[in-house]
Amino acid sequence: xxxxxxxxxxxxxxxxxxxxxxxxxxxxxxxxxxxxxxxxxxxxxxxxxxxxxxxxxxxxxxxxxxxxxxxxxxxxxxxxxxxxxxxxxxxxxxxxxxxxxxxxxxxxxxxxxxxxxxxxxxxxxxxxxxxxxxxxxxxxxxxxxxxxxxxxxxxxxxxxxxxxxxxxxxxxxxxxxxxxxxxxxxxxxxxxxxxxxxxxxxxxxxxxxxxxxxx
Numbered sequence: 001x002x003x004x005x006x007x008x009x010x011x012x013x014x015x016x017x018x019x020x021x022x023x024x025x026x027x028x029x030x031x032x033x034x035x036x037x038x039x040x041x042x043x044x045x046x047x048x049x050x051x052x053x054x055x056x057x058x059x060x061x062x063x064x065x066x067x068x069x070x071x072x073x074x075x076x077x078x079x080x081x082x083x084x085x086x087x088x089x090x091x092x093x094x095x096x097x098x099x100x101x102x103x104x105x106x107x108x109x110x111x112x113x114x115x116x117x118x119x120x121x122x123x124x125x126x127x128x129x130x131x132x133x134x135x136x137x138x139x140x141x142x143x144x145x146x147x148x149x150x151x152x153x154x155x156x157x158x159x160x161x162x163x164x165x166x167x168x169x170x171x172x173x174x175x176x177x178x179x180x181x182x183x184x185x186x187x188x189x190x191x192x193x194x195x196x197x198x199x200x201x202x203x204x205x206x207x208x209x210x211x212x213x214x215x
Contacts, residue, residue: 001027001081001199002122002201003081003121003122003123004080004081004082004122005081005082005083005084005119005120005121005122005123006023006029006081006082006083006084006121006122006123006124006125006198007083007084007085007086007087007121007123007124007125008020008023008083008084008085008086008125008126008127009085009086009087009090009124009125009126009127009161010126010127010128010129010161011127011129011131011134011154011157011158011161012134012138012146012149012154012157013129013133013134013135013136013137013138013141013146013154014127014128014129014134014137014179015127015129015137015179015184015185016085016086016127017033017034017085018184018185019085019125019127019184019194020033020083020084020085021033021085022184022191023083023195023198024083026195027081027083028081029081029082029083030081030082030083031083031084032067032068032082032083032084032085033084033085034063034064034067034084034085034086035063035067036060036063039056039059039060039063041055041056041059042056042145043144043145044056045098046145046146046148046149047145047148049098053098053099053103054099054103054107056098057091057094057095057098057099057107058107058110060091060094061088061091061095061107061110061111061114064086064088064090064091065088065114065118068084068088068118068119069114069117069118084121087121087124088111088114088115088118089115089164089168091107091111092107092108092111092164093157093160093161093164094157094160095107095108095111096160097153097156097157097160120172121172122173123173123174123175123198123202124165124168124172124173124174124175125175125177125198126161126165126174126175126176126177127177127179128158128176128177128178128179128180129178129179129180130180131151131154131155131158132151133180134154135149135151135154165206166206169204169205169206170204170205171204172204173202173203173204173205173207174205174206174207175197175198175202175207175209176206176207176208176209177194177197177198177209177211178208178209178210178211179194179211181211181212181213182211182212182213184211187213187214189213189214190211190212190213190214193211193212194211197209197211
């Protein structure tokens with residue numbers, strides 16, 4: 001495989017953490033997972049977005065930067081592959097969806113300083129799914145604080161992600177996997193299809209792949 005660092009991204013409920021875990025197991029890779037479960041501001045944000053948006057986004061940015069900036073220094077020299085379930089740039093994507101203009105301006109200044117020093121992935125895999133499917137997945141996993149998420153919010157986040165991917169296509173290898181109609185957790189054929197697509201060498205740019213169910 002041509003990649004030493006693969007980042008998996010996607011909207012809320014897209015399955016990015018599940019795929020990152022499966023890829024790390026597949027490649028015997030170092031796994032870097034976003035630490036959000038203990039963020040005290042997340043439930044508060046979903047209850048009162050305007051009040052807690054800036055605090056939440058700054059706390060996430062600090063946590064993500066701390067984690068990503070350290071993985072290069074202490075990584076196992078014999079472990080040549082690294083897989084993460086997020087990109088630092090997701091902080092900017094969600095900030096653009098949740099913050100007002102003044103807050104976003106300040107947030108971007110801090111982000112730009114941090115972004116320069118974190119490792120960049122060789123391949124970014126984006127899991128695309130329709131908002132109805134995302135809401136279904138969110139309901140199934142049952143996190144209480146997520147149950148108030150609305151389709152309009154997911155649509156706005158999705159649009160920010162796709163706009164980001166288009167703007168980064170000149171400098172990154174980006175693979176968009178459309179998984180709207182499949183379940184790569186339950187269907188091994190689907191997962192193996194995704195895996196074969198991910199393994200292919202790619203030039204920089206935006207690449208799309210519709211993942212089809214088993215026939």
